[in-house]
Amino acid sequence: MKPVMHVEELRRFLSEGFPQVMGPESGFSVEAIGEGFVTMKLVAAERHLRPGGTVSGPTLFTLADVSAYVAILAHIGPVALAVTTNMSINFLIKPPPGTLEARASILKLGKRLAVVEVAISGEDDGTTVCHAVATYSIPPTREAKDGAGNIAVK
């Protein structure tokens, strides 16, 4: 399963298309793209924490959702239309503040549905603090052009 976008392309597409979530202030960034996966980072700021100083559930949900979405995007091209239909998320350990790393691995990339697994860990010790599996509905037409005008159909 080969990606069809480079990291830089993906970053540009995301910061233009989703400035609130992926803009320079957001804390979210794409780190790497590989065959069937992407890795992302979140530098957790004050607004991402809950009382007690641990990263909040909605922040972990957002990181899992964004990472899975980006993994699909990286492999089908910038169609920007895959829609989350289900996520099952397990909160394993309360994550400390600081940088979190998410690795989103594609389990299935079908014509209509994609299923992606996401493991989130603290940057230091690699222990998985949160694990999610999400399903995305892919719209009927997957033909789309990337920023350079190339067709990016898988």
Place this chain on the structure above:
Amino acid sequence: MKPVMHVEELRRFLSEGFPQVMGPESGFSVEAIGEGFVTMKLVAAERHLRPGGTVSGPTLFTLADVSAYVAILAHIGPVALAVTTNMSINFLIKPPPGTLEARASILKLGKRLAVVEVAISGEDDGTTVCHAVATYSIPPTREAKDGAGNIAVK
């Protein structure tokens, strides 16, 4: 399954304990408490929307999580320590902006685990736009005092 807190008690406890999530600016409010359930409302503001004007996934996740947590709290008293361990959430229809209503119904309230189902609908037509089932771990000791100093053990 009888609740052990009144709406006013619950509101006071939440706005004091969780000012960011449940304060007057948050948009979230407890509407009603009944046997085995609570209902909550969210008046979705600009920050709850995603591009296109629909309520964002993280906002729906937060509403489901808060409603389920409040349902447990209302039935075991203000222990404030139940921890989300799993949520499976289905996004059924993109919800329009405006007011959303969540009904959280307790499926199981055990000594160690609680399972709560949440249906979220638009205020107008009652169609379920999002559905979630969440599991919470309840800490070993459930003895706790409410604001008035009464023991609130179930």
Place this chain on the structure above:
Amino acid sequence: MKPVMHVEELRRFLSEGFPQVMGPESGFSVEAIGEGFVTMKLVAAERHLRPGGTVSGPTLFTLADVSAYVAILAHIGPVALAVTTNMSINFLIKPPPGTLEARASILKLGKRLAVVEVAISGEDDGTTVCHAVATYSIPPTREAKDGAGNIAVK
């Protein structure tokens, strides 16, 4: 959401199409069809139990899956092709042997995906012992003929 099949039609279709699961020896039976839901029964026999005499997990999974499938069938007609893509199932209480009742309620019936919630309870006291939410992929063409040769498209 109006059903398009009667109980008798549904029973005949199922026992012909799925003799192992729905034949007279199977223990499974369709009880009722209503707007947006069906109810089914399982008379649990020796082979449905695990050590200790409670109904086994795979049996509860099967009852949830069959009930959800039948609910979709009852509302889109005998296309017999909806495929389970995801199920999140919560085991709440170990169910005693005897008759179990499942109520499958359709949360969403889209062109491509259906989401169904299933609550399983013991016949006597109505306590929910198991709860599941399942997603089904519906094949592109939903046109199909029932046993009598009528088109049964919703």
Place this chain on the structure above:
Amino acid sequence: MKPVMHVEELRRFLSEGFPQVMGPESGFSVEAIGEGFVTMKLVAAERHLRPGGTVSGPTLFTLADVSAYVAILAHIGPVALAVTTNMSINFLIKPPPGTLEARASILKLGKRLAVVEVAISGEDDGTTVCHAVATYSIPPTREAKDGAGNIAVK
């Protein structure tokens, strides 16, 4: 995370304790135990198939559940009491008949809850056909003796 049982110990314990599920006729077998994981095999027989010759949903559910249970057992010793509380299972591709391999990896092994991820693939090509994440409740006392009378507490 080091296992506390050897493959032979585990096989003996399972075939004595769960003869229906793990006996020589069952088709299920433990293949390997490692740090934080086990692998199991299922040789799918006629009774594991559904119409069309693919392995049935309940069979995949059973394989996922048994593998996750065995992974926990291998790491906490033969307490035999961990109870499935939730499973979210994704059916990715219809598996052909033949031998299936399940790899169950422990995501969390707490005092009260364990969370295990299971990937099921066909023996030949290694493509994941089914993926599940399951939560187990672990009873208060985890002290237990193995067949040889040794305490096997983690």
